[in-house]
Every structure is written in structure tokens, then in C-alpha cells.
Amino acid sequence: MQKTVGIPRALLYYNYYPLWKTFFEELGCSVILSEKTSKEIMNRGIEVTVDDVCLPIKIYHGHIRNLLMKDLDYIFIPRIVSIYKKEYICPKFSGLPDMIRCNINELPTIISPIIDWSKSRRELTKVIFTVGSIFTSNPYKIWSAYKKGINQLKIYKLLLKQGFMPEDAINILVNKKDLLTPDFNKGKYTVLLLGHSYNIYDNFINMNIVQKLRKMECNVITPEQLPTEKIEKEVEKLPKKIFWSMSKKLVGNYLHYIKTSEIQGIIYLVSFGCGPDSLIGELVWKWANKNGQLPFMFVTLDEHTGETGFNTRLEAFVDMIERRVNI
Amino acid sequence: MANNELYLGIDVGSVSSNFILMDAKKNIIEKVYLKTMGKPIEVIQKGLEIIQTVVNGKKIFGVGTTGSGRLLASTIVGADIVKNEITAHAVASMLINPSVQTVIEIGGQDSKIIIIRNGIVVDFAMNTVCAAGTGSFLDRQATRLNIPIQDFGKLALKSNTKVRIAGRCAVFAESDMVHKQQMGYKFEDIIWGLCRALVRNYINNVAKGKEIKEPILFQGGVAANEGIKAAFEDHLNCKIIVPKYYDVMGAYGAALLAREKMKKLSLSTNFYGFDNICNGKYSTTSFECNGCSNMCEIVEIEYDGKILSRWGDKCGKWSMVDSFQKENVGR
Numbered sequence: 001m002q003k004t005v006g007i008p009r010a011l012l013y014y015n016y017y018p019l020w021k022t023f024f025e026e027l028g029c030s031v032i033l034s035e036k037t038s039k040e041i042m043n044r045g046i047e048v049t050v051d052d053v054c055l056p057i058k059i060y061h062g063h064i065r066n067l068l069m070k071d072l073d074y075i076f077i078p079r080i081v082s083i084y085k086k087e088y089i090c091p092k093f094s095g096l097p098d099m100i101r102c103n104i105n106e107l108p109t110i111i112s113p114i115i116d117w118s119k120s121r122r123e124l125t126k127v128i129f130t131v132g133s134i135f136t137s138n139p140y141k142i143w144s145a146y147k148k149g150i151n152q153l154k155i156y157k158l159l160l161k162q163g164f165m166p167e168d169a170i171n172i173l174v175n176k177k178d179l180l181t182p183d184f185n186k187g188k189y190t191v192l193l194l195g196h197s198y199n200i201y202d203n204f205i206n207m208n209i210v211q212k213l214r215k216m217e218c219n220v221i222t223p224e225q226l227p228t229e230k231i232e233k234e235v236e237k238l239p240k241k242i243f244w245s246m247s248k249k250l251v252g253n254y255l256h257y258i259k260t261s262e263i264q265g266i267i268y269l270v271s272f273g274c275g276p277d278s279l280i281g282e283l284v285w286k287w288a289n290k291n292g293q294l295p296f297m298f299v300t301l302d303e304h305t306g307e308t309g310f311n312t313r314l315e316a317f318v319d320m321i322e323r324r325v326n327i
Numbered sequence: 328m329a330n331n332e333l334y335l336g337i338d339v340g341s342v343s344s345n346f347i348l349m350d351a352k353k354n355i356i357e358k359v360y361l362k363t364m365g366k367p368i369e370v371i372q373k374g375l376e377i378i379q380t381v382v383n384g385k386k387i388f389g390v391g392t393t394g395s396g397r398l399l400a401s402t403i404v405g406a407d408i409v410k411n412e413i414t415a416h417a418v419a420s421m422l423i424n425p426s427v428q429t430v431i432e433i434g435g436q437d438s439k440i441i442i443i444r445n446g447i448v449v450d451f452a453m454n455t456v457c458a459a460g461t462g463s464f465l466d467r468q469a470t471r472l473n474i475p476i477q478d479f480g481k482l483a484l485k486s487n488t489k490v491r492i493a494g495r496c497a498v499f500a501e502s503d504m505v506h507k508q509q510m511g512y513k514f515e516d517i518i519w520g521l522c523r524a525l526v527r528n529y530i531n532n533v534a535k536g537k538e539i540k541e542p543i544l545f546q547g548g549v550a551a552n553e554g555i556k557a558a559f560e561d562h563l564n565c566k567i568i569v570p571k572y573y574d575v576m577g578a579y580g581a582a583l584l585a586r587e588k589m590k591k592l593s594l595s596t597n598f599y600g601f602d603n604i605c606n607g608k609y610s611t612t613s614f615e616c617n618g619c620s621n622m623c624e625i626v627e628i629e630y631d632g633k634i635l636s637r638w639g640d641k642c643g644k645w646s647m648v649d650s651f652q653k654e655n656v657g658r
Binding site for chain 2: 035038039040041204208285286289292295296297305308309311312313315316317319320323324
């Protein structure tokens with residue numbers, strides 16, 4: 001019988017879903033995704049988590065609980081410690097499977113490979129085969145599933161680079177739609193939207209910021225659109241290596257775009273209580289203040305659903321750009 | 328004809344709702360400052376009733392709304408422009424003082440800083456997670472100490488000792504004040520200490536890292552508090568200007584923006600008219616939509632039994648009614 005694997009639509013879903021989905025499907029599984037983030041999912045997450053963790057982690061818990069309502073054999077919660085050499089991601093990601101085990105009862109079998117490339121990628125093959133052998137003993141099948149997954153991920157990243165939002169890009173991939181040319185970059189102004197992928201792409205968490213900006217005639221550039229080489233080129237000049245991969249991407253983006261005339265403003269979305277952002281956000285903000293050439297705004301997100309305060313800031317920000325540009 | 332033109336600005340905030348009537352030459356003819364008391368619709372009706380008495384046969388050419396209740400206000404009165412408070416305040420400040428470089432605005436629940444250079448807003452910030460230092464906190468302390476809020480500032484000015492009150496958080500500030508009272512510190516010294524703590528909080532949180540340059544305008548309800556004004560002057564070591572219409576600057580800005588828009592596009596106003604608004608029966612209901620897992624909280628506004636507007640949904644299922652709102656309501 002076909003095995004089912006549940007994947008929560010949260011956190012690194014936005015970065016790796018096409019790889020995960022293809023890999024499991026190629027191994028004969030059926031992949032079940034949790035529903036889009038909603039108030040119900042958030043509430044179910046908040047119910048089981050401690051107060052101090054950030055909203056994205058709470059919402060991740062909600063997605064896991066949403067998946068539990070479905071008939072699952074496995075649930076995929078990778079333990080991601082490091083993706084690049086001598087770099088790490090937020091420690092909450094490496095503790096994620098443990099957090100879920102402690103906070104949520106009656107879980108199906110958790111598939112949680114340890115992804116730690118901080119020293120080398122030697123373990124990569126081992127991880128692929130450990131996970132793959134749950135479903136098949138044929139090593140060729142496992143390797144080919146991985147290769148196909150990586151291929152899908154490459155296409156996905158290309159779509160993001162063109163400015164497609166993850167949900168649209170996944171839609172194009174899954175439904176094998178033709179590659180349409182993006183029709184959304186027709187606004188008068190362009191705003192660089194900085195923030196972690198699970199904040200800037202989850203329309204519930206970010207109160208639909210991308211749509212709202214587009215409606216106000218702003219094009220939106222996200223960190224996923226800048227090629228890695230360009231990010232690396234910028235951060236190399238810093239006196240000290242930034243060892244948080246995700247933060248490094250944001251800093252690289254800032255340093256790149258600030259030199260171009262492509263953007264008229266920068267909005268930085270932060271989750272209340274985010275550890276890495278409390279340092280990196282501060283750093284970027286200090287540079288932006290010193291530079292003073294471009295409007296820069298921090299928006300702190302948490303579990304409130306009242307949108308007035310958020311809209312006020314957004315509208316005022318676009319007004320500011322508008323009046324600046326039109327002088 | 329030009330002499331007949333009037334513009335209405337409405338600022339519905341968390342604590343107060345303000346109304347101004349402006350003539351074609353941008354002079355304020357009437358201002359009304361009312362407490363919102365959590366009943367925005369009634370307050371809007373009451374405010375307009377007062378305004379109506381000075382209209383004197385002239386005509387409303389444009390209406391602008393602002394403040395956290397701007398959407399509601401716009402629905403009730405039929406506004407021509409709905410603007411955020413930052414832009415509204417900035418526009419009004421620049422009219423009052425064209426060379427203004429910094430605007431400090433402290434209202435009921437919000438505090439903001441607006442940085443203006445060469446007549447354009449170049450930066451702004453609002454309080455993020457903390458409402459310490461805003462009007463509602465001061466109101467609460469005044470009530471607790473049993474002094475009318477009007478006397479709060481004057482009392483602070485009497486102090487000549489600097490008592491330090493914790494300013495990071497409203498809860499800390501309150502407990503610190505209680506302790507100082509129990510220890511026998513003088514009343515006015517504690518209040519002066521509180522004013523300074525709130526200013527410190529503002530400078531460290533809201534105005535964090537911003538370059539505060541003169542001229543500085545201080546507006547919003549809290550600008551009435553001479554203690555806070557003095558504490559700002561003490562801290563920044565420069566002069567703070569409190570404009571004459573400090574408490575209705577948002578509404579003033581909304582009226583100015585309405586005028587600008589109507590002139591530029593030569594439109595005729597959407598305003599429903601004083602009689603329609605003041606005599607109309609508005610009612611609101613809210614409910615949680617069960618259509619999907621978003622469980623949006625929907626608000627429905629009725630006017631004389633007809634649905635005027637709905638909002639709060641993510642999908643547009645309920646707010647669609649907006650599109651035929653205009654046909655439903657008599658002008």
C-alpha cells in the first residue's frame with residue numbers, strides 16, 4: 001500500500017518543498033501538505049507552545065497539528081543544523097523535531113534526518129539513503145529520486161528569481177504549467193522586502209504584504225531573487241563572516257541593492273523575538289540610517305490579527321516614497 | 328463661489344475623535360475635540376452635529392478621514408480621501424511651519440516621530456510593541472493619583488528634584504511610582520520623574536537613532552501636557568513648538584489632503600450630508616465567518632436597515648457589498 005508522508009506548509013517549506021515532494025513521490029509515497037496558514041492553524045500552534053518562541057515556530061506547530069487530522073504514516077521534520085560550510089541556521093530549527101515531540105502527542109513516525117553541512121557535505125549521500133531506504137531497498141531508485149528532486153528545486157529557484165511567489169511557483173511546477181512571463185512588475189516604485197522566507201511568503205503571517213504593496217503600485221523584490229554569487233560577493237567585504245545563512249542572505253541583498261538605483265525603499269519584516277534578526281536587523285538598520293538615502297522601515301510581526309496598525313505603516317511608507325520621488 | 332468652499336477633516340483615534348472645518352484659504356473655522364469612548368459612530372454623529380451649526384449655508388466641498396478609525400469614518404460620512412495618520416500629520420505640520428524638520432506626535436495609543444527634510448517626509452517610526460508613554464497611560468496614572476489630567480503637566484513643572492522612574496515599561500513605571508510614593512517622595516517630583524521617563528522611553532524606542540533637528544513640532548493630545556513638553560526640552564536641549572491646533576492636526580491634515588485631491592481632480596464630494604448622517608440610524612454587528620479556517624472577524628455596518636459596508640474578511644466574500652454602497656445611501 002502507498003505510504004503517506006505529511007509535510008507542514010511552514011518554515012523551510014518555502015525554500016525546499018519541491019525537492020522534498022519530488023523525492024518522496026518518486027519513492028512511491030503520496031505527499032500530504034498541511035493547509036495554508038490560517039487563524040485556526042495559528043491558534044492550534046499557540047495552544048501547545050511556550051510563550052517565548054517566535055510566531056513562525058508556533059505556526060509550525062499548528063501545521064503539524066493540522067496534518068494530524070489527516071491519515072498519515074510519516075511526518076517529515078528534518079533537523080536542519082547547517083546548510084553551508086561554517087554556517088548555521090537559527091538553533092530553533094535544529095531543535096524542531098524535539099520541540100514537536102515534547103509539545104504534541106500521538107504523532108506518526110517522524111522522519112527527521114540530520115542536515116549538518118557545517119564541516120562538509122560528506123554525509124549527504126548517507127542522509128539520502130537513510131531516508132530513502134524507509135521506502136525502498138533499491139539504491140538506484142533513491143538516487144534518481146534525489147536527482148529529480150534537485151532538478152525540481154533548481155526550476156523552483158529560477159521561478160523565484162523571476163519574482164514569482166512560492167505558492168505560484170509551486171503551482172507552476174506541480175501543474176506543469178508553461179513558464180509565463182511575470183505580469184506583476186508594472187508598478188511605479190520598487191520596494192526591497194527583506195525578511196525570512198517563512199515571513200515574507202506566508203500571507204497570513206505578513207498580512208498579505210506583497211499583494212498590498214502591489215496594489216499600491218509597488219513592485220516587490222525579495223531576497224530569493226538575488227543570485228548567491230552576488231550575495232557572496234557583497235558579504236565577503238565585511239570584516240567578519242556572518243555565520244547565519246539566512247541572515248547572510250539578507251545582508252547581501254541590502255548591500256547589493258543599496259548601490260543600485262533599482263529600489264526606492266526597503267521594508268524589513270521581523271518576527272517579534274527573532275534572535276538572529278535582533279542582531280542582523282539592527283546592523284542593517286544602522287547602515288540604512290547612516291546611508292539615509294532610501295526610506296527604510298522595520299515591521300515587527302506577531303500574532304495580532306488587527307491590520308490597521310500594519311496598514312497605516314505600509315500606506316505611510318508608500319506615501320513617503322511617492323512624495324519623495326515626485327519632488 | 329470660492330468663498331463658499333468648506334472642507335471637513337475627521338480624525339477618529341483610539342481615545343479622541345477630532346473634527347475640523349476649513350475654509351478655502353485653509354483657515355480652521357471650527358474644531359471639535361471629543362472623547363471616542365469606544366463609540367466611534369456616535370462620536371462622529373455628535374461631532375458633525377456641532378460642526379453643522381457653523382456651516383452657515385456654505386457647502387462641503389471635500390471630506391478627508393484619518394486615524395485608526397479612518398475606514399469606519401469614511402464609510403459613515405462618505406469621505407473623498409482616506410489617509411494614514413503619518414501623512415495627515417506631516418501635511419498639516421508643513422503648512423503650519425514650512426521649515427519643520429521633526430514632528431513628535433503622541434496620541435492615545437500611538438506615538439510617532441516624523442522626520443521631514445526640505446518639505447518631504449524622509450523617515451518615520453511608530454511605537455512597536457509598547458504603548459508606555461502614550462496618552463492612555465498618562466490618563467490612567469492621573470486617575471490613579473486622583474489628579475485631573477489637565478493639571479498633570481503643571482504639577483510636574485513645580486518639581487525641582489529629579490526622581491528617577493523606570494521608563495522601559497508601563498508596568499515597571501507604575502510599580503516604581505508606587506514605591507516612590509510609599510517612600511515619601513514629593514508628588515510633583517514623582518510626576519516630573521514620570522514625564523522624564525516617558526520622554527526617555529520615546530527617545531529610545533520610537534525616535535531610536537533618528538536625527539532630531541529643529542524646528543520640532545509637538546502635537547497630538549499629549550502635547551497639552553506641559554510636563555512632557557518640558558521634559559522633551561530638557562532631554563533634547565532645544566525648543567519644542569506646540570502648534571495652536573496641536574490636538575486636531577491629524578484632522579487638519581485630512582482636510583488639507585481632501586482639498587488637494589478635489590482641486591487636482593476637480594471632483595465633487597461623496598459627502599452624505601449632515602442631516603443624512605446625524606439623523607441616520609447606524610448599527611454595527613460583528614461575527615466570525617465560518618466559511619473557512621481563516622475564521623475572519625467580519626464587521627457589518629448598517630444604515631437605516633440597509634447594509635452600508637462590511638469588512639474584515641480575507642476573501643472578499645463579505646466586503647463585496649462595498650461596491651454598491653453608494654447607490655444604497657442617499658446623498
